[in-house]
Amino acid sequence: MLQLTNSPIDPAALRQQLVDTSSGALVTFEGTVRDINNRRDVTSLEYEAAEPELAENEFAAIAEEVRRRFQIIDLRCAHRTGTLKVGDLAVWIGVIAEHRADAFDACRYIIDELKHRLPIWKKEHYADGTSKWLMVDG
Amino acid sequence: MLQLTNSPIDPAALRQQLVDTSSGALVTFEGTVRDINNRRDVTSLEYEAAEPELAENEFAAIAEEVRRRFQIIDLRCAHRTGTLKVGDLAVWIGVIAEHRADAFDACRYIIDELKHRLPIWKKEHYADGTSKWLMVDG
Amino acid sequence: MNLSVSYYAMLREQRGLSNEAVETDAATAGDLYVELAREHGLTLKQEHMRVSINNRMVNWDEQPNDGDTVAFLPPMSGG
Amino acid sequence: MNLSVSYYAMLREQRGLSNEAVETDAATAGDLYVELAREHGLTLKQEHMRVSINNRMVNWDEQPNDGDTVAFLPPMSGG
Numbered sequence: 001m002l003q004l005t006n007s008p009i010d011p012a013a014l015r016q017q018l019v020d021t022s023s024g025a026l027v028t029f030e031g032t033v034r035d036i037n038n039r040r041d042v043t044s045l046e047y048e049a050a051e052p053e054l055a056e057n058e059f060a061a062i063a064e065e066v067r068r069r070f071q072i073i074d075l076r077c078a079h080r081t082g083t084l085k086v087g088d089l090a091v092w093i094g095v096i097a098e099h100r101a102d103a104f105d106a107c108r109y110i111i112d113e114l115k116h117r118l119p120i121w122k123k124e125h126y127a128d129g130t131s132k133w134l135m136v137d138g
Numbered sequence: 139m140l141q142l143t144n145s146p147i148d149p150a151a152l153r154q155q156l157v158d159t160s161s162g163a164l165v166t167f168e169g170t171v172r173d174i175n176n177r178r179d180v181t182s183l184e185y186e187a188a189e190p191e192l193a194e195n196e197f198a199a200i201a202e203e204v205r206r207r208f209q210i211i212d213l214r215c216a217h218r219t220g221t222l223k224v225g226d227l228a229v230w231i232g233v234i235a236e237h238r239a240d241a242f243d244a245c246r247y248i249i250d251e252l253k254h255r256l257p258i259w260k261k262e263h264y265a266d267g268t269s270k271w272l273m274v275d276g
Numbered sequence: 277m278n279l280s281v282s283y284y285a286m287l288r289e290q291r292g293l294s295n296e297a298v299e300t301d302a303a304t305a306g307d308l309y310v311e312l313a314r315e316h317g318l319t320l321k322q323e324h325m326r327v328s329i330n331n332r333m334v335n336w337d338e339q340p341n342d343g344d345t346v347a348f349l350p351p352m353s354g355g
Numbered sequence: 356m357n358l359s360v361s362y363y364a365m366l367r368e369q370r371g372l373s374n375e376a377v378e379t380d381a382a383t384a385g386d387l388y389v390e391l392a393r394e395h396g397l398t399l400k401q402e403h404m405r406v407s408i409n410n411r412m413v414n415w416d417e418q419p420n421d422g423d424t425v426a427f428l429p430p431m432s433g434g
Contacts, residue, residue, distance in 0.1 A: 048367075100246075135430045
């Protein structure tokens with residue numbers, strides 16, 4: 001369910017995996033690299049991930065919580081690793097459900113938890129040549 | 139900002155209109171035709187819309203409220219008219235914002251308001267040959 | 277005055293047509309609906325509907341002018 | 356016992372390597388970090404980090420066994 005990839009994420013391909021005749025709502029979240037963060041000019045981002053198995057295990061735990069809390073049909077998630085530039089897609093999350101409230105709530109739960117719990121680290125590189133490892137939402 | 143169309147909606151084309159280097163979050167909602175509604179087997183849906191100008195005016199009012207309430211960068215919406223079958227995309231909404239909370243809240247606000255206020259009517263056709271005009275969320 | 281009146285969805289089916297020319301002395305959009313509902317046996321209640329004049333949502337007490345298009349809008353169900 | 360230890364992100368940079376073999380008598384994952392932090396001058400506080408053993412998130416009082424892989428995980432920032 002979690003795809004960690006060093007290549008560009010393909011939203012259309014992921015979306016096609018979320019098809020079900022009982023689904024009435026698809027909510028997707030896409031996180032992209034912004035040109036400015038904490039008032040500094042960002043030139044690129046580096047994502048470092050732990051062992052895929054550890055990230056997958058932790059994502060499976062999040063997915064299990066989501067299925068327990070919300071009435072959803074299916075979900076998918078992809079997260080980039082490596083070097084990204086401004087505008088690049090860093091994370092894609094998609095959830096289908098019969099009803100839209102569950103799809104919205106589940107999608108938001110996943111991105112909120114993922115930021116704190118998925119063993120992935122983000123280093124920002126700035127226009128002035130410096131760089132910094134970020135904390136959650138930093 | 140509102141596209142009323144008698145042809146299939148193209149999510150990829152709409153998504154490409156939502157690009158901005160200051161955007162960190164894209165949230166999309168897709169409403170599709172479910173095979174079962176209110177425990178009845180649905181075979182097709184018919185959407186009838188009022189004059190495009192009236193629908194566009196009302197959507198513009200919703201969009202203005204969204205921009206006042208939430209810190210967003212841009213939004214797009216497409217709604218089908220005509221006959222749809224199970225699995226077909228009926229509505230697409232996309233919102234980009236610097237931060238994800240605004241993108242989620244704005245996208246949800248739009249779909250919630252649209253269901254009550256956009257002059258579009260849905261008639262469900264059932265496997266037993268009957269049909270019914272629906273009320274909101276019916 | 278002469279108005280163009282539009283009906284949609286279940287109201288269109290009940291009236292049996294989408295548009296018609298109406299000559300009326302109705303003072304407000306609400307009065308016009310009462311008049312037409314009585315004449316054609318329309319059963320939808322006004323409090324569940326909305327009304328537009330010239331593609332702008334208005335209140336039921338809005339006064340139409342000669343040549344205006346008035347649309348009666350049953351409970352909506354988009355999305 | 357012999358363990359394989361992994362460091363990531365700012366911790367990897369501080370330690371100057373990603374992986375190392377460690378011979379230790381540390382009773383828990385927490386004790387192991389204290390030991391390594393002292394030896395290598397690692398400044399990240401344990402309460403801001405998480406730890407995994409063999410790709411499973413564990414508590415700091417978990418006891419590693421000979422041959423295990425222990426990974427120290429700085430504050431995460433995915434998404």
